[in-house]
Amino acid sequence: MSHADAYSENGFWDKLKKYARTAGSEIVEKVLCLYYAAQRPETPAWAKTVIFGALGYFIFPLDAVPDVLPVVGYTDDLGVIAGALVTVSLYITDEVKQSARDRMKAWFGQKSD
Numbered sequence: 001m002s003h004a005d006a007y008s009e010n011g012f013w014d015k016l017k018k019y020a021r022t023a024g025s026e027i028v029e030k031v032l033c034l035y036y037a038a039q040r041p042e043t044p045a046w047a048k049t050v051i052f053g054a055l056g057y058f059i060f061p062l063d064a065v066p067d068v069l070p071v072v073g074y075t076d077d078l079g080v081i082a083g084a085l086v087t088v089s090l091y092i093t094d095e096v097k098q099s100a101r102d103r104m105k106a107w108f109g110q111k112s113d
Helices: 009-023 025-039 045-059 072-087 094-108
Strands: none
Touching: 009 025, 009 045, 025 045, 025 072, 025 094, 045 072
């Protein structure tokens, strides 16, 4: 099974909620940006394929570096997510970023600057 095939809506939300605090706000906000970009009808199919591949890797239970390892466990996920963000950056709109910020605020409270 490929990482893209491993993606599912429920698996995404389950993993994100379960590991949100452990993974940290940096990776969670990036993951949410990808998720919300994929939900937009204006995002082309090729970009959605990149996004779902990265999100599939994020929720896939067998990572290159196990997520249960403190700090280090999410470095491979962050690399995959960052690569996807660069690839589809044109589709990470202000609306997408705001949706991610709103979800972050709901989960973690107001960010301090």
